[in-house]
Amino acid sequence: DSGVTQTPKHLITATGQRVTLRCSPRSGDLSVYWYQQSLDQGLQFLIQYYNGEERAKGNILERFSAQQFPDLHSELNLSSLELGDSALYFCASSVAGHPNTEAFFGQGTRLTVV
């Protein structure tokens, strides 16, 4: 158990809908990272938050947004869902604001868009 909690574990929804994925980082970790993993794309970095503020941005679509709350948990919002958004979404946390420290991954949320 990495100490990072993601909910829900599985999500099935229809195209055009909006969903929210939730992540609770390990106790003491200030950074939260979101990744998307699909079969043909590998693990793609989406966005990083550090202590409530956006720190780095990757290949995140405009239909996607995220935030980190004062209690350090984070939410990833995916809207106007398309079939191609079906993937495993991972959250990871680390103690530092830079990515040169070990990150601990949650078990992921498997999103299926039908």
Added chain:
Amino acid sequence: GQNIDQPTEMTATEGAIVQINCTYQTSGFNGLFWYQQHAGEAPTFLSYNVLDGLEEKGRFSSFLSRSKGYSYLLLKELQMKDSASYLCAVVYNQGGKLIFGQGTELSVKP
């Protein structure tokens, strides 16, 4: 771009040694990780290299050559449970991002 290249698949025999290579673009390099990921599970940390040379940790070792843009992960005394995907990930200065390669799917056979 920040292409990170690894072989897609490898097969090895239980008890043997296997080396998984990773090449990356050197511009802006600021560290390299290896993660292990079993199917459907979360990636877990194996090693981190930022200076040239070999880092050994039990059955696993990782090597880095910054000038060549090259790293490898060496797995010794292979066990069946080592069957997994091995992800090479590079930290780049620009934007402070951790970029993952596509991963190498290792199958360990009896």
